[in-house]
Amino acid sequence: MQSNKGQSHGMRIVGDQGTADASARTGATEPLSSPASTPTSTTGIVPGSAEPHETSTDPTAGAPAALAHEASAGPQKAPQTTDNTDSLDPNAVLTDADRAQGATSPNTPTLGDVLLAVEELWPASLAEPWDEVGPVVGRPECPVTRIMFAVDPTLEVIADAISRGTQLLITHHPLLLKPVNSVAATGFKGEAVHLLIESGCALVTAHTNADSALGGVSDVIADALGVIDTTPLVPSKDGLPEEGIGRVGMLPEPMKLGDFAARVFETMPSVAGGVRVAGDAAGIVQKIAVCGGAGDSLFDAVRDSEADVYVTADLRHHPASEAREASLNGKPYLIDVSHFASEWLWLPAAAKALANVLDEMGHEVEIEVSTVNSDPWDFILTP
Numbered sequence: 001m002q003s004n005k006g007q008s009h010g011m012r013i014v015g016d017q018g019t020a021d022a023s024a025r026t027g028a029t030e031p032l033s034s035p036a037s038t039p040t041s042t043t044g045i046v047p048g049s050a051e052p053h054e055t056s057t058d059p060t061a062g063a064p065a066a067l068a069h070e071a072s073a074g075p076q077k078a079p080q081t082t083d084n085t086d087s088l089d090p091n092a093v094l095t096d097a098d099r100a101q102g103a104t105s106p107n108t109p110t111l112g113d114v115l116l117a118v119e120e121l122w123p124a125s126l127a128e129p130w131d132e133v134g135p136v137v138g139r140p141e142c143p144v145t146r147i148m149f150a151v152d153p154t155l156e157v158i159a160d161a162i163s164r165g166t167q168l169l170i171t172h173h174p175l176l177l178k179p180v181n182s183v184a185a186t187g188f189k190g191e192a193v194h195l196l197i198e199s200g201c202a203l204v205t206a207h208t209n210a211d212s213a214l215g216g217v218s219d220v221i222a223d224a225l226g227v228i229d230t231t232p233l234v235p236s237k238d239g240l241p242e243e244g245i246g247r248v249g250m251l252p253e254p255m256k257l258g259d260f261a262a263r264v265f266e267t268m269p270s271v272a273g274g275v276r277v278a279g280d281a282a283g284i285v286q287k288i289a290v291c292g293g294a295g296d297s298l299f300d301a302v303r304d305s306e307a308d309v310y311v312t313a314d315l316r317h318h319p320a321s322e323a324r325e326a327s328l329n330g331k332p333y334l335i336d337v338s339h340f341a342s343e344w345l346w347l348p349a350a351a352k353a354l355a356n357v358l359d360e361m362g363h364e365v366e367i368e369v370s371t372v373n374s375d376p377w378d379f380i381l382t383p
């Protein structure tokens with residue numbers, strides 16, 4: 001199974017790229033906001049974007065190019081409405097009335113069709129053994145006219161998706177990672193399952209398979225930070241040579257750690273926790289290791305890679321402290337970012353990649369990125 005999947009997904013010709021290069025299917029190497037990179041398809045994308053960190057009142061000032069979408073509405077703590085009229089093909093945009101009626105066209109895919117595209121992009125075989133990926137809620141035969149990507153299947157995210165007529169929510173994090181004995185609506189997970197089913201909204205997880213895949217979370221982070229010539233920190237056993245957990249690559253030019261940390265800060269969606277750095281701000285970095293989400297299990301691989309700095313999330317005291325103690329000449333430096341923010345970066349690229357594949361399959365669907373900020377932290381106190 002793995003060889004078939006690896007081969008087919010490596011040979012996939014996607015969208016308007018006209019190439020068998022697997023990276024083309026993901027859109028990860030494209031500037032996310034470039035008009036030229038948007039698929040010329042009947043599949044409409046309603047991109048989200050990140051808020052810049054600067055205190056400027058201009059919503060796009062300082063925003064990284066990759067995230068400076070026109071209808072700027074990055075992750076927010078409260079649900080908000082975005083303008084859907086920037087979809088690429090006006091004919092593909094459903095009206096509110098259409099949405100209310102669940103209007104479909106002859107080219108509307110079923111959930112089963114979309115799952116084929118999801119498998120094409122993020123093969124389940126790439127998931128870690130402990131993970132649970134794929135469909136969680138939904139009937140394969142049901143039509144899907146509107147898809148939303150989000151990091152977390154929180155109740156706020158689900159409610160927002162449902163309010164926007166979403167028929168398929170694709171989240172990075174699993175709702176039901178651990179086995180459950182009940183989905184009664186007496187707890188938040190059961191409530192989530194009920195809300196989804198009662199609203200006719202399917203739920204699909206693309207987690208460590210999306211981390212590992214070419215164009216996955218760490219590829220997008222590396223790309224957004226200007227890191228090139230990347231390879232996996234831990235290559236996948238079941239995928240392409242370029243696939244696996246984490247990435248390490250080079251900046252075209254060396255730069256000071258302080259300046260690189262500022263780049264990280266400006267690239268990530270704005271969250272309360274900001275960015276933490278361990279190391280000499282004047283130290284020079286060029287070889288960069290990244291891992292979206294919690295990456296403190298990869299320190300050995302990071303050291304083996306001889307990276308100058310490691311960008312990841314959820315760094316706890318002891319792994320971070322011991323990594324600093326074990327460092328050579330202070331390296332690798334550490335940059336600790338928000339788990340949510342690091343993975344949110346992937347969503348626009350994932351939406352674009354899925355749009356490309358569905359378009360290639362002849363399907364029409366609207367895809368958007370959740371603008372709900374599901375980072376659990378609300379404020380921070382610093383000295």
Ligand SMILES: [Zn+2]
Binds near residue numbers: 294339
């Ligand atoms: Zn995560």
